[in-house]
Amino acid sequence: MMKLTGGITRSVLLASAALMIASPALAEGDPIRPITIWARTQAANPQAYQAAQLIAQAWQDLGLEVEVRGVPRTQQSDLVWYKRDEWDTTMWQMVGRPERSDPDELVYNLFHSSTAESGYNFVGYVNPEYDKVAEAQRVEMDEAKRQELVKQSQAIIAEDQPYMLLVFPTKVFAIDKTVWKPESMVEQPGLGIKNFWTFVNAEPVGEQKDMIVNSSDEMNAINPLYISGATDSWVTELIWDRLMRIGPDGLPQPWAAESYQWLDPTTIELKIRQGMKWHDGKPVTVDDVVFSFEAPATGDEAPMYKPFVEGITSIEAVDDRTVRMKLAQPNAAFLTSSLAKINLIPKHIWEPILADLVNKPENAEQYVEESRVGSGPFKYADWTLQQQVVLEANPDHWSAPKMQRWILRIIPNVEAALGMLRSGEVNFMSDYTGDPQILLDVAQEDGDLEILDSVDIGFQFLAFNLRHAPFDDPHFRRALSFAVPRELMVAAAWNGYSVPSNSIISPALPFWYNEDVLPIETGEEVAKAELAKGGYELIDGQLHYPDGVTEQHAR
Amino acid sequence: MGFFLRRLGYTVFVLWAVASILFFMFRLMPGDPRTAFIDNTFTAEQQQQLLVQFGLDKPLHVQYGVFMLNLVQGELGTSFRYKRPVLDMILEVLPNSIVLTLTSLLIAYAFGVVAGAFIAWQRGTWIEAVTIPIVLTTRAAPEFWLGMVFLAIFAFSLGWFPSGGAVTPGAQFDSTWAMMFSADFLHHLLLPAFTLALYLQGLPLLLMRSNMLEVMGDEFVTMARMKGLSEWAIVMRHAARNALLPVVTAFALGIGFSVAGNVVIETVFSWPGIGRMLVDAVAASDYPLAQGAFLLITMVLVTMNFVADLLYAVLDPRVTYGDR
Numbered sequence: 001m002m003k004l005t006g007g008i009t010r011s012v013l014l015a016s017a018a019l020m021i022a023s024p025a026l027a028e029g030d031p032i033r034p035i036t037i038w039a040r041t042q043a044a045n046p047q048a049y050q051a052a053q054l055i056a057q058a059w060q061d062l063g064l065e066v067e068v069r070g071v072p073r074t075q076q077s078d079l080v081w082y083k084r085d086e087w088d089t090t091m092w093q094m095v096g097r098p099e100r101s102d103p104d105e106l107v108y109n110l111f112h113s114s115t116a117e118s119g120y121n122f123v124g125y126v127n128p129e130y131d132k133v134a135e136a137q138r139v140e141m142d143e144a145k146r147q148e149l150v151k152q153s154q155a156i157i158a159e160d161q162p163y164m165l166l167v168f169p170t171k172v173f174a175i176d177k178t179v180w181k182p183e184s185m186v187e188q189p190g191l192g193i194k195n196f197w198t199f200v201n202a203e204p205v206g207e208q209k210d211m212i213v214n215s216s217d218e219m220n221a222i223n224p225l226y227i228s229g230a231t232d233s234w235v236t237e238l239i240w241d242r243l244m245r246i247g248p249d250g251l252p253q254p255w256a257a258e259s260y261q262w263l264d265p266t267t268i269e270l271k272i273r274q275g276m277k278w279h280d281g282k283p284v285t286v287d288d289v290v291f292s293f294e295a296p297a298t299g300d301e302a303p304m305y306k307p308f309v310e311g312i313t314s315i316e317a318v319d320d321r322t323v324r325m326k327l328a329q330p331n332a333a334f335l336t337s338s339l340a341k342i343n344l345i346p347k348h349i350w351e352p353i354l355a356d357l358v359n360k361p362e363n364a365e366q367y368v369e370e371s372r373v374g375s376g377p378f379k380y381a382d383w384t385l386q387q388q389v390v391l392e393a394n395p396d397h398w399s400a401p402k403m404q405r406w407i408l409r410i411i412p413n414v415e416a417a418l419g420m421l422r423s424g425e426v427n428f429m430s431d432y433t434g435d436p437q438i439l440l441d442v443a444q445e446d447g448d449l450e451i452l453d454s455v456d457i458g459f460q461f462l463a464f465n466l467r468h469a470p471f472d473d474p475h476f477r478r479a480l481s482f483a484v485p486r487e488l489m490v491a492a493a494w495n496g497y498s499v500p501s502n503s504i505i506s507p508a509l510p511f512w513y514n515e516d517v518l519p520i521e522t523g524e525e526v527a528k529a530e531l532a533k534g535g536y537e538l539i540d541g542q543l544h545y546p547d548g549v550t551e552q553h554a555r
Numbered sequence: 556m557g558f559f560l561r562r563l564g565y566t567v568f569v570l571w572a573v574a575s576i577l578f579f580m581f582r583l584m585p586g587d588p589r590t591a592f593i594d595n596t597f598t599a600e601q602q603q604q605l606l607v608q609f610g611l612d613k614p615l616h617v618q619y620g621v622f623m624l625n626l627v628q629g630e631l632g633t634s635f636r637y638k639r640p641v642l643d644m645i646l647e648v649l650p651n652s653i654v655l656t657l658t659s660l661l662i663a664y665a666f667g668v669v670a671g672a673f674i675a676w677q678r679g680t681w682i683e684a685v686t687i688p689i690v691l692t693t694r695a696a697p698e699f700w701l702g703m704v705f706l707a708i709f710a711f712s713l714g715w716f717p718s719g720g721a722v723t724p725g726a727q728f729d730s731t732w733a734m735m736f737s738a739d740f741l742h743h744l745l746l747p748a749f750t751l752a753l754y755l756q757g758l759p760l761l762l763m764r765s766n767m768l769e770v771m772g773d774e775f776v777t778m779a780r781m782k783g784l785s786e787w788a789i790v791m792r793h794a795a796r797n798a799l800l801p802v803v804t805a806f807a808l809g810i811g812f813s814v815a816g817n818v819v820i821e822t823v824f825s826w827p828g829i830g831r832m833l834v835d836a837v838a839a840s841d842y843p844l845a846q847g848a849f850l851l852i853t854m855v856l857v858t859m860n861f862v863a864d865l866l867y868a869v870l871d872p873r874v875t876y877g878d879r
Contacts, residue, residue: 072838073838074838074839075585075586078585078587078590081587081589081590082587082590118598118602119598119599210724210725212725218835220636220637220638221639223638228638229636303601304601307601366638366639368639381727384722385644385647386648386831386832387720388722388725405725407725409724410825411719411720411825413822413823413824413825416718416823416825419706419707419711419718420719423711423714425717425718425723425724
């Protein structure tokens with residue numbers, strides 16, 4: 001063969017000429033626009049911020065221009081929630097709550113197409129196959145079949161990667177073991193020891209019989225008809241009882257209801273426990289129970305609780321200890337989402353109040369009930385704004401607490417809270433947002449503290465906005481997601497205090513968790529292979545769209 | 556009388572201007588009050604309902620009209636998140652802030668005035684050379700750092716003071732007055748008050764010192780020396796009185812600022828005050844609470860400004876206002 005120009009052989013030239021004649025002349029794709037990863041500020045969530053930095057680095061190695069922007073929470077929420085066309089990727093998190101022990105809330109609301117425009121599916125994931133599975137698991141009353149459906153939903157998400165799921169954080173709690181017997185602490189999957197069961201069962205060791213817990217957030221309201229915040233809900237949970245409660249195993253168990261029975265897939269009958277009394281002494285009757293479910297459904301007095309009773313078409317007292325509810329359609333999560341959520345409120349107090357509010361522009365959320373009468377294991381004693389909430393044990397309750405008082409202190413400064421744990425001003429560290437290593441070091445030094453940690457039901461992730469190319473392409477999303485090893489996230493961003501995630505259901509819920517989705521292949525090579533599958537090209541160190549595709553969404 | 560009426564007119568104008576600026580500022584800032592409520596089941600209807608509840612669905616000029624109408628009736632609105640009347644909430648935490656800042660102010664000014672006069676007296680000595688840099692350091696050091704250091708030393712290590720809050724956990728009192736006069740409250744007040752006082756004393760001290768140095772050069776001081784009065788009598792009885800006037804004005808203004816609370820001290824010491832409430836409200840776009848709190852602070856500041864003017868005229872007959 002003759003050598004023509006500097007190493008290019010004649011046959012090569014002929015071959016490339018043939019190729020050029022054979023394929024249509026497609027222009028090379030536009031470079032992909034610079035991508036912004038939105039996040040909370042470093043001070044507010046250092047782990048997520050660090051994760052964002054690591055992710056940005058990995059994506060830059062793939063040829064993308066990436067910037068991490070830390071903004072205050074309200075600004076981030078405003079952008080992600082109300083300006084759904086204006087962002088590409090954001091760090092986000094789902095918080096672990098008792099109600100999320102049932103997968104329905106997350107499986108449905110996060111990815112069903114109906115919530116894409118203005119609801120919780122803010123990434124805009126629309127997949128009819130997923131919709132069918134999400135709808136099916138919601139009405140499937142057979143546990144085994146429902147488990148299959150929930151695992152299938154996780155598999156679909158793992159394939160499509162609308163979220164780049166990162167980790168399930170490990171929550172760390174500390175108690176003063178000279179005040180509380182560590183054996184009396186109850187672990188609840190995904191919530192750790194900070195839960196209803198611990199508060200009811202905690203046994204004091206010595207003279208101190210008051211449990212003092214801390215919170216770094218302010219209390220907004222203590223109102224059984226207003227969902228006013230996470231901290232508020234711990235208090236509401238203790239003052240007002242519910243028909244069922246999520247047990248320490250993560251499953252709903254009868255509580256104010258003694259037993260329940262499904263007469264048919266849409267009719268449930270509940271036997272109410274006898275001998276319950278309101279904190280003002282009057283007995284809890286079946287009429288109170290019926291009222292508690294009817295009140296949020298009528299008018300707009302309790303708009304935040306209304307969605308949880310909307311599925312109930314009728315509710316009546318069959319006799320003085322039995323209630324029968326009829327649902328519009330079967331609902332597998334009814335026990336968790338409704339019966340374990342609606343607070344039992346006294347009819348003799350709330351009926352006149354609600355009747356009065358009907359004609360006024362305000363609703364029940366704005367009503368401040370001075371005495372806050374419930375039927376729960378704790379009675380309301382005092383609430384000083386920005387300082388503390390004091391609850392007293394209710395000795396007449398069938399599951400009366402072993403402690404004398406439950407006191408919540410608002411402490412916005414986490415170092416001060418740590419100091420208070422050591423000095424005894426706080427004896428149950430329930431809201432620790434600092435570095436877990438510091439807490440462990442303090443505990444070792446101090447000797448009086450016991451640390452208990454557990455994997456959260458909540459999770460941290462990076463969300464893609466699927467509304468605009470290239471994020472509407474699964475190959476692109478998978479490439480970006482698999483570019484980063486999850487073990488790196490755990491080690492480098494969360495300092496080891498988390499477990500890797502590739503599912504919205506936590507391993508803390510072993511019945512629902514699909515463990516097959518976790519082992520994923522990650523790394524730069526895997527990402528590059530995925531990008532190649534999608535036709536993306538690396539030109540001059542920059543990643544370009546496939547041939548013929550132009551940038552439509554430059555910002 | 557004319558002077559008084561004119562000043563009153565200015566005050567009303569300032570209040571109206573501030574109220575209007577606050578109103579538009581919050582509504583034009585990025586941020587949406589609904590984000591504080593985002594939850595799984597936050598449907599489109601609920602979001603719309605919230606807007607209606609907050610009155611934010613009406614056109615801006617209508618909202619402004621409603622706001623102004625309510626304001627002249629003394630109605631500050633209802634907080635978006637707490638769902639309670641703004642005035643009630645502010646009045647509940649305001650006493651805590653006022654007590655803290657007034658106590659700190661009194662300590663700071665009492666100390667600052669005496670120390671400032673003393674240091675002026677010690678002009679040219681090593682005492683002056685050492686104390687001035689120290690005072691400047693206390694003025695320059697960030698309050699939260701000072702607070703954390705004191706917490707670490709006096710609360711965590713020595714255990715002399717509690718680490719936060721205004722009362723012991725679980726303590727209950729019959730009324731706010733009962734709480735404020737209790738030994739428990741005082742015990743909790745001392746460390747934050749001391750920290751704030753340490754920061755505040757720089758101003759009166761340096762101000763007093765520089766005024767004293769000026770005054771010490773005046774003729775009446777020379778006259779007093781010629782009369783044979785002791786140095787102490789000259790400094791404390793004659794010179795200090797004259798040097799005190801600007802410090803009194805600063806004190807009156809300081810009282811005005813005390814209403815604003817001090818969010819840094821309140822956060823470090825978990826002190827329940829209006830500073831924290833205000834910052835929280837702004838962060839969550841809780842417009843009524845933030846506006847109400849800012850307005851109240853403005854009112855007190857403007858009033859104290861006025862009082863400071865009058866005070867000066869009373870204390871120093873050489874100063875007059877209006878036409879003679």
